[in-house]
Amino acid sequence: MEEVLIIGAGLAGLNCARVLQAGGVDCRVLEASDAPGGRVRTDEVEGYRLDRGFQVLLTAYPAARAALDYDALRLGEFEPGARVATPDGPARVSDPWRRPGQLLETLRAPVGTWGDKLLVGALRLAATLGTAEDGWPQGSAGTRTETRSTAEELMRRGFTPLMRERFLRPWLSGIFLERELVTPAAMLFFVYGMFARGAAALPAGGMQRIPEQLAAGLRPGTLRLGAAVREVRDGQVVLSTGETLRVREVVVAVEAGAEAALGLAGGRSEVAWRGVSCVQWAAERSPLGGEPVLWLNGTGRGRVNTVVVPSDVADGYAPEGKALVSTTVLGQPGPGGAQEDGALVTDLRAELAGYFGAEVGGWRPLAVQRIRRALPVVTAPGRGGMPERSAAGVWRCGDCMASASIQGAMASGAAVAAEILKRG
Ligand SMILES: Cc1cc2nc3c(=O)[nH]c(=O)nc-3n(C[C@H](O)[C@H](O)[C@H](O)COP(=O)(O)OP(=O)(O)OC[C@H]3O[C@@H](n4cnc5c(N)ncnc54)[C@H](O)[C@@H]3O)c2cc1C
Numbered sequence: 001m002e003e004v005l006i007i008g009a010g011l012a013g014l015n016c017a018r019v020l021q022a023g024g025v026d027c028r029v030l031e032a033s034d035a036p037g038g039r040v041r042t043d044e045v046e047g048y049r050l051d052r053g054f055q056v057l058l059t060a061y062p063a064a065r066a067a068l069d070y071d072a073l074r075l076g077e078f079e080p081g082a083r084v085a086t087p088d089g090p091a092r093v094s095d096p097w098r099r100p101g102q103l104l105e106t107l108r109a110p111v112g113t114w115g116d117k118l119l120v121g122a123l124r125l126a127a128t129l130g131t132a133e134d135g136w137p138q139g140s141a142g143t144r145t146e147t148r149s150t151a152e153e154l155m156r157r158g159f160t161p162l163m164r165e166r167f168l169r170p171w172l173s174g175i176f177l178e179r180e181l182v183t184p185a186a187m188l189f190f191v192y193g194m195f196a197r198g199a200a201a202l203p204a205g206g207m208q209r210i211p212e213q214l215a216a217g218l219r220p221g222t223l224r225l226g227a228a229v230r231e232v233r234d235g236q237v238v239l240s241t242g243e244t245l246r247v248r249e250v251v252v253a254v255e256a257g258a259e260a261a262l263g264l265a266g267g268r269s270e271v272a273w274r275g276v277s278c279v280q281w282a283a284e285r286s287p288l289g290g291e292p293v294l295w296l297n298g299t300g301r302g303r304v305n306t307v308v309v310p311s312d313v314a315d316g317y318a319p320e321g322k323a324l325v326s327t328t329v330l331g332q333p334g335p336g337g338a339q340e341d342g343a344l345v346t347d348l349r350a351e352l353a354g355y356f357g358a359e360v361g362g363w364r365p366l367a368v369q370r371i372r373r374a375l376p377v378v379t380a381p382g383r384g385g386m387p388e389r390s391a392a393g394v395w396r397c398g399d400c401m402a403s404a405s406i407q408g409a410m411a412s413g414a415a416v417a418a419e420i421l422k423r424g
Pocket of ligand 1: 012
């Protein structure tokens with residue numbers, strides 16, 4: 001009999017396996033798809049490495065620091081702050097704590113008033129009070145109890161509409177994948193604290209290097225790919241092939257809602273998701289001049305929210321001498337198909353030419369990614385990612401149990417493993 005069987009090789013399941021094995025417990029991970037990573041996957045297209053949707057590792061994530069070898073990932077870091085397109089022209093917002101030389105430029109940027117910039121300092125201070133482990137998304141009991149939304153918190157703090165619309169909304173909606181900023185303010189503090197404590201980074205060769213590193217650290221034979229689980233009952237796990245495995249403990253580490261398909265009592269099937277579309281382009285040169293910086297649309301118009309050039313940030317994203325440009329559009333994607341994809345590419349090309357000039361005409365679309373299940377909507381702090389074992393004796397972990405983030409997924413996997421180890 002297997003000691004522990006983990007269903008799902010996303011970051012939660014992989015990190016759960018890592019902690020269990022470090023504690024001397026035998027475990028196996030069953031993954032339905034053809035590679036580990038879940039929502040953190042990278043595809044190779046014509047020598048470019050395309051992450052499935054733009055996402056970053058925040059190096060301050062405590063669970064990532066505990067589990068990952070950052071040097072081996074050869075992380076490339078974004079410059080703090082962002083370049084912002086505004087109705088008054090391009091602007092730059094930096095982090096004066098890290099880039100004091102850019103303080104004046106930041107203060108003068110047509111993105112908020114000088115008062116707003118002081119409020120940013122106050123927000124930063126609030127977000128970095130306490131330890132990095134405090135708060136809802138980290139999986140501890142937490143000290144953050146705010147129930148108001150991010151939008152309400154920004155209003156309460158007195159930010160002007162100029163600051164909110166030109167910088168805070170495009171920046172935060174690119175993280176929460178929703179424009180209304182209804183995400184609980186606890187998440188705002190968490191994210192801001194992580195940005196203040198570390199860098200936003202990409203591994204050389206793409207985000208999938210993260211789950212690959214976790215998987216490579218497991219004992220040989222731990223991970224079984226192409227192994228879809230159909231049912232979990234009475235200490236048994238039944239695969240889609242009919243194969244049945246008897247196990248001491250079962251950890252369900254599938255995405256929100258997928259547990260219902262396993263026949264688990266109480267499993268939620270109706271889960272709201274944030275979706276996003278991403279068009280990835282091959283370009284002869286970087287539209288951002290080679291600077292590893294985030295570009296935001298603060299004009300209040302158009303569809304593009306974020307532009308990044310991953311090949312400016314980390315190695316391996318584009319063939320030598322070429323650039324990979326990744327553009328993000330918020331909102332649940334449409335059904336897709338050649339016609340809709342073509343229309344999106346045409347629309348975005350016209351819009352992007354307004355920001356970056358005629359060279360956009362030469363960009364070649366490599367992929368139109370429509371990601372309907374990017375982030376589960378987590379509306380309340382709830383149990384803060386504390387490990388849960390159902391009456392049927394099944395453990396549950398994943399980002400839906402903590403915060404919709406790499407940190408939430410990894411922390412919840414580690415917390416379940418720690419609880420199993422504690423029980424002996
Ligand atoms: C576009 C996008 C942008 C994002 N941006 C960021 C960001 O910038 N920073 C950040 O911190 N986070 C970001 N995230 C969120 C982060 O990627 C996720 O929170 C995290 O990867 C979730 O990990 P997980 O292990 O909980 O779930 P998942 O990654 O969903 O893993 C679940 C796994 O279970 C498997 N599975 C499901 N059913 C079965 C079954 N029946 N049998 C076997 N296996 C099964 C699935 O195939 C999958 O591999 C982003 C996500 C997306 C998609």
